[in-house]
Amino acid sequence: MKQKKTNAARRLDDLKIAYRLVEYTVDEEHLDAVHVAAEVGMPAAQVFKTLVVRGDKTGVIFACIPGDGELDLKALAKVSGNKRAELVPLKEVLPLTGYIRGGCSPLGAKKNYPV
Template structure:
């Protein structure tokens, strides 16, 4: 695990512009395993602290973002309910880049092409710091979940079982 000093992603630049403290951490990418478990193992961190960024499409609120810890699964019924939808589904991978500017395994809730309503699972409050994608595969941002909520305008809710 090496720390990047000079390589900044758009996510890191946005955090810098808001004077939000973070750490940019690199890891070895396995394109055949883009799971949160792989990231946790590469970083030597608890999988509960690795938060996945998921883009969903609802029947009313068109698109919205949910962040859930790597050891949990998103509850689609809860996600639909909290986002004001009757039902929702994950956006197909083929549409992810065009909607967010990010690829699978490198999708961050910060700096998407458009601002989408964002919800983060309440389990983030169990930690002083969590990890999210820095906007590209092989880079994670470690930061205080309260700072993530602030910059992403996320709402903390229960969206996992």
């Protein structure tokens, strides 16, 4: 069976960057990166999660952090030129990025947001 490619995979193809797709059974109750890492047999520190954040000055920002890490919103605000930053409400993730919860990537998103 041929794997369905995501926008991120198509973007990597366009850039001629080698990658390997890893399939796993999606569990809607456990979409976190630590769970996914366990499913694919990788350390959580090597499976990154992409969080969609909105800064008060810059607007939408992607934050890519190791699966076992926690986002420091104050630090992100500071390095991105914002006074405040907050996670985007889940209902806005798909319309903003083109990706669903648990499958968000800075590659191939609807817009090229800062990462």
